Amino acid sequence: MQFYSTNNKALRVSFQEAVFNSLPEDKGLYMPEAIPQLDPYFIKNIQQYSFQEIAFTIAKAFIGDDIPENDLKEIVNEAINFDAPVRFLDAETAVLELFHGPSYAFKDFGARFMSRIMGYFSQKGDQLLDVLVATSGDTGGAVALGFLGVEGTRVTILYPKGKVSKVQEEQLTTNGQNIRALEVEGTFDDCQALVKQAFNDKELNGVLRLTSANSINIARLIPQTFYYFWTYAQLKSQGMDEIVFTVPSGNFGNIGAGLLAYKMGLPVSHFVAATNVNDTVPRFLKNGQYEPKPSVQTLANAMDVGNPSNWVRIQDLFDQDLAQLKAKITSYTYNDQETVQGMEELFEKYKYVACPHTAIAYLASKAYRLDQPGHYASVFLSTAHPCKFPEAIKPEVYQYVKLPEGASLLADKEKQATEMPVDYQTFKTYLLVNN
Template sequence: MQFYSTNNKALRVSFQEAVFNSLPQDKGLYMPEVIPQLDPYFIKNIQQYSLQEIAFTIAKAFIGNDIPDADLKSIVDDAINFEAPVKFLDAETAVLELFHGPSYAFKDFGARFMSRVMGYFSKQGEQLLDVLVATSGDTGGAVASGFLGVEGTRVTILYPKGKVSKVQEEQLTTNGQNIRALEVEGTFDDCQALVKEAFNDPDLNNALRLTSANSINIARLIPQTFYYFWTYAQLKSQGMDEIVFTVPSGNFGNIGAGLLAYKMGLPVAHFVAATNVNDTVPRFLQHGIYEPKPSVQTLANAMDVGNPSNWVRIQDLFGQDLDQLKAKVSSYTYTDEQTLEGMEELFQKYKYVACPHTAIAYLASKAYRNEHPGEYASVFLSTAHPCKFPEAIKPEVFQHVALPDGASALAEKEKQAVEMPVDYKTFKTYLLVNN
């Protein structure tokens, strides 16, 4: 399988090159030259397979012989060593819990798989691999956990100062070893712009071996398809076939992976993109004009993205046909006040404690069902453990949160972060001087 740039389909590279280069020189994003179609027998009998078996089958469809089967199986089994259960709140509504990995967020799927793929392809004696990542909250923690101690790699995480939760910041800044954190005086969009400029800087690329761990990297996107197929397997084992997925959306990599799974043959009735007031995509779906705006800080900070990178991949999947896209994807937007109401409703109605992102997905799933009643399972994605957002959850509700292993120990670790202005020259100098 080769991969092309969304800006130039004639540009083709191998999977290995797409993983390490992350961003094509023409500033597009890599996509597979062909969307692999899974065997209909596999889909029909998917409930017979484990999460790891499903993940291997999907990864193999993209990677082919670039990684031998035995090695790819080892990568999958090591990376995806935690569960992603579907829990029904009522007969029609279910939540897919994606926070059971080591960083308590859905991004463990992508970050752990990618780190092991990079480790596999890296050759002993090669130049140190510098992994750059911008985070609005959860990506950084997952990448830090996934790459911590991986030989031949050094990770630099850029995060917006004062715009991530306390637990998220602790996950970013208390690792040491090969993990560095930069506290940027700006927004996530500023952090993302610095990273993208670094990849397009010839001088920096001559001095350093750069790659990205953001969802712009195709090795982040592929493993996120795993849990959509796994959800279908869990529902099919209960005799359910029709699914509507509601996905909390910021940089649109998560729902992009779901749409990629749909294009591979996963039967999905519809997708709902749930956003906070950073509503660039909902406005585009409504008016047909793509008009990014500076991101606004909200309680659902991991979704505070004003110019989502992965939207170009989604448009590419639908051949730039807005009508086809709108037929498969709906979108709803919620304020912080509404988000708090959603968190309260989930607890009062179901005794379910949710993070702000999950609450937004719940509200959007409910809104879609009210407008489109029918016989289907409404599955909304819970992308982060509520323990990461104590500031957003009422104390009398937060006391019901069971802390995962290791969460309470984070506060005892020393913060290690370097403050950084929104200035590319300063960022470039930091990377070169601290090489």
């Protein structure tokens, strides 16, 4: 299958080129030339398949013969080697836990799959592949661990100083080897802008072989569809098949993957986009005016995005039709005080310890059920393990958090990061001098 730019549908590139280029020259984002439709028999009997079998079927639909079947199976089985379980809190409310990977965040699905795709396409003797990534929290750790030690790659992670949690910072600054961290004196949007500017710098691209590991890369988006189908399989096995997904949304890649899954044939009744006070998309759905604004720091820092890159993909999926978008997506916004109340309510009502992002999704799922009562499975996504946010969770609740294996060792590792102003020329010089 070929892929086009959201700014120019006449432009067509291969999957391999879309993965390595990340961002088309016209500054659009890559999308598949046609949304693959999965066999209705597969969907109807999806509960009979394993997570890896489902993931392979979806990956094959996008990648086709660009990667031989046996090689693709190996990539999928190696990348998706952990579960995404659905845990019911009551008869009709469930949480999809996406934090069982190595960095304890949902970004592991995309980062691990993408790193192995890039490793597969990169041949020995090729020029070193420089992976640039901006992170508002979880992406950095997932990409660092996904690419750590991958031959022929070097990763440079830009993160906003003082705006990620302690565990998040440790995950992206203590690796060494082929992983570099830049502590930017700005916001996530500043980090993202620096990365985008680098991709559009012809002089820099003439020296370095640049690619992105952000959700702007199509190889990050595809594997995020896997767990939406896997959730449906788990529900089907329990006799449930009507589902509403509530997704904590910052850069809108996660919910974009869910909508892509829906377009592929996954029967989803509705999507709820749950945001913090960075509410560019909720305001757009309300008044039809897309007006990005500088991001605001919140407890749910991975969602602190004022100008979400992936929104153009979602608009593309719905042919820029606002009425279609509003028919399929509802959005709710919550401030820090409400987020804390959501975490407390989850613990008091269900004895469930959640991170701030998960709490926002819970609140939005509850609000949607009040607005749209009915018999359906309300599944909200838990995108990060609560151990990554000790500062945001009350000590009397945090004491019940079970640390994943290896989490306690992070604090003992040495921080390796370079401070960087929000200045493109400084960033460019750093990349060239440290080539």
